[in-house]
Amino acid sequence: MIKMVKQNLDDIDFRIAYELKNDCRISYKQLGGAISLSPSLVYERTKKMEEKNVILSYNAKVDWGKFGYSIHAFILLKDDRFIGDVPYFLKDRDEVFNLYMVSGEYDYMLEVYIANKDDLGNFMDYLYRTVGRTYTLLILREIYEVPEKP
Incomplete structure (x- = not known):
């Protein structure tokens, strides 16, 4: 049986992390x-x-629509063309805010913010050419x- 190690963290550390989150x-x-x-x-x-x-970063929640990025989407990717390789090439795209590996029929999920439907269409064309199957x-x-609950 594998025992989980909590790196000597206690309830006080959890409460600090919760408040900071x-x-x-x-x-x-x-x-x-507090x-x-x-x-x-x-x-x-x-x-x-x-x-x-344990604390990886400090972040602000931003309304990207106020900067002109009115389309927020999650795009599922199937690695048909880059089989077995993580699509790190997507991190250089301004539209991509997060990349997750997921379980199920698709392999990855992108979180994107895009200005308009034309830009979304262009980005989807890029994904079709470089990645393969998508689901938006x-x-x-x-x-x-x-x-989150303390």
């Missing part, structure tokens, strides 16, 4: 107040989680984002 700009003082810990201990624990690659899911609107 919800607001990555929270001060150590505010964070300490979880009943001194700001210096919050800082120390946060730095340790960064060093252990357009995001019509975000209903809600499920908050």
Whole structure:
């Protein structure tokens, strides 16, 4: 039986990570107040989680539509043409924000933001030529984002 190793993380580390996920700009003082810990201990624990690659990055949620990228889509890819090789060549495309390996009929899923239907058509043509099969899911609107539970 394989035992999961949690890298010596505890409930306090989880609460710090949870609070940072919800607001990555929270001060150590505010964070300490939220979880009943001194700001210096919050800082120390946060730095340790960064060093252990538990906290990977700090991000902002951006409305890309306000920058003119009104189409948000997920595109499933089947590796018909680049068989067995991860499509790293897609990371250089401005449209591509995330690439995931997935299970099921398709092999990868792209998250893209694109300005308009003509640009989407051009990008899809590129995918057909370089990748093969695709399946596109357009995001019509975000209903809600499920908050993570502490």
